[in-house]
Amino acid sequence: MSAVAVTTSSLDRALSVTEWHARSYKRTWRATITTAFLNPVFFLLSVGVLLGKLIDDDQAALGGLSYVEFVAPGLLAATAMQTGANDAMWPVMAGIKWLRTYHAVLATPVRVGELVLGTMGWAAIRVLSAAVIFTVVAAVGGAIVSPWAILAPFAALLCGLAFNAPITAFSASLEGGDDGWFPALNRFVLIPMFLFAGAFFPVSQLPDWLEPVAWVTPLWHGIELCRGLTAGSIEALPAIVHVAYLSAIVVVGTLVAVHFHRRALLK
């Protein structure tokens, strides 16, 4: 047998993990296409277009936007949140506990940080492709105002990763393998954010004491960023704050995720 010199970089190894997820996804994409693509488009149609026609009298409250123009970037950010979050729950637990495929990865030169980053890399591809498709559909449906919207999928990507990274950390920290946490996370964290963090109405509509709570949620920052871009109303300083806030969550979430993966996999 011939000897082949193996010198790989960290990036190569992380990408080999991304490639694995992409290959696996080819077999399961039908199951995820509903949540990733169809549901947001149905929402846009029912809430944005059909319900929106009843609401369009008060465009001033929506910053001069029609309702569908207002809600489309909200749904874009929410789709990114859901996609980023879903990939961080059951698949991570399967890799660590149920199918133990992450153990197989770590039997090779791939390091634990590369495993986490490569897996997040695949989540990023999923979020970004869902965001691009949704933005195109929204544009075709007349829900996009500004050419800045071309950057909106990247804003959505950042929003999706701000959920993917910390939830990945959370999933890896569940040593007992208790997936009962995931439906609870959906019901009590993600769905309330989806409903109240500014996707469907301006958060100024919330009671005064609740409004600051909305400002803390990553989804609100993601929605503000996406809406600023699709509506063309984006301003530098708020944009920098949103990007910095979401980026900080991604960085801290990733570091904590690596820590918990190490604890779970390298005992």
Place this chain on the structure above:
Amino acid sequence: MSGSPLIEARGLTKRFGEFTAVDGIDFAVERGETFGFLGPNGAGKTSTMRMISAVSPVSGGTLRVLGLDPAVDGAAIKARMGVVPQQDTLDFELTVYENLLVYGRYFGLPKDVIKARAEELLDFVQLQERRESKVEPLSGGMKRRLTIARGLINEPELLLLDEPTTGLDPQARHVLWDRLYRLKQQGVTQVLTTHYMDEAEQLCDRLVVMDQAKIVAEGSPRELIERYTQREVVELRFPEGVELNGKLDDLGERVEVLANRVLISTDNGDATAHTVHERGIAAESVLVRRSTLEDVFLTLTGRTLVD
């Protein structure tokens, strides 16, 4: 090729909190040999294997694998090693062939190299016909063979096998043993754990017997049997509740009384069996067999390997 051992452990220790899973063991594995850890479940075999495969930090002592320190050069060690874990870690979403492709990429191997090796390996583990099949419906023996093929994709110098045939039927076990023997002939150093004495006898050039986190004996299967047992064993079965009152105690070098069974170690099994008969001891069955590693373990620990 250097003469230094492929794996060398001195005082190797693994602790999980208060619990000591591996308690200061010493061993060395030479290039080209098949080396075994024999012992019951919970003896510390898997913990030892995980330390060797650089996925479990050493708690004490020193460990060198391929001349390198796993704590420092884990990735370099893993690049030259193949691992067949006790529990399957195959990707059920992928086909047999894709499992090999994906795995080769973790080693940074070029696609054409992986493809060529995957073909050879599918032939070697006799799964060429199932290459496009998903993993889930494969039998236990096929899955284990695929895991072995996967562990060989980087052409490792060292292959680690943790309980390679646990849970397989006898026929699947023999197919697997045959493949592992072929690998040995090709010069691949193998380290395996098992709690089956027949597996250890079949495969291992040399082995250590582990019990309660410690190594209790070391040698080739033949040496261990000669050192710790007589040549043969007379195995008597008795119905529940029979009182022997020491009637058999003088019959062999060692007499082990187990539930429903008495094992007499002796140099001449037939003569001993004859004496048992002469004394009018009514056993349900009398079996004369050669001594095995199971008897070695019984002598060393007073317990059987498989409870």
